[in-house]
Amino acid sequence: MTDRWQKAMDHAVAIARTAGRVVREALQAERKATTKNSSVDLVTQTDQKVEQLIIQSVKEKFPSHKFIGEESVAAGEPSILTDEPTWIIDPIDGTTNFVHGFPFVAVSIGFSVNRQVEFGVVYSCVEDKMFTARRGKGAFCNGEPIQVSDQEDIRQSIIATEFGSNREPEVVDHIFSNLRKVLTIPVHGIRGAGTAATNMCLVASGCVEAYYEIGVHVWDIAAGSVIVSEAGGVLMDVEGGDVDLMSRRVIAANKRTIGKRIVREIHPFDVIRDDGQVPQEQG
Ligand code: IPD
């Protein structure tokens, strides 16, 4: 049987490469940022231009498909995941890196049907690494299969996380308290590339054992989620249940035991879900 979504995936790879070229070129020019939800939540004309480029080209090929795009949502479009085929787009994951020329910037395109991510494409455009995964068919970087690390001991691990863009002191205290707990397990190190999508690809490639963050968005993690699971990793909520892509909380790990150990160390804090729904009590 032919793969129903293969054409969509081929298109995602092609458009991610084109988008990445635009981002790379923009990195050579002056990059003026404006702000969104806070003084450190940045956006540039390139974010908006690249998102439009991706959405327009997808609409021409797949006119009935839906979209959740970071910049469209910022402009007032709804952020609701339905059963419909939906492209979940972050035109530049790592906008702060982009503005400062810090060389980890990714184009992230996830595609979900029945609320399940069917494929993910993350193009780390400065490194020129194209990460791809189709559900049930493995994960790849530039066409070569990738696999998570086989390390089972968190004390022998590197854990990735981020500080996010909320600078309210209570939130920062919470993030630091979680970080302190994980660091003092102790682990070999803590890292963060400045892009959630790249951090997830680092898990999928076996370079770090796990990545966790509270405060991410669905467009940061949709594509990466299937890349991690197809590379043999696991995804879970920060309280240990199933990951909910709209909840703005994620742990991606090489092994369930490592993910669960992070669950034991960190405490969640409140964030407004991407779909605006009131969070359910976690078990
Ligand atoms: C952000 C990056 C960052 C993470 C934030 C994301 P953006 O995405 O992925 O690493 O800490 O939670 O929102 O704003 O650069 O697309």
Ligand code: CA
């Ligand atoms: Ca972005």
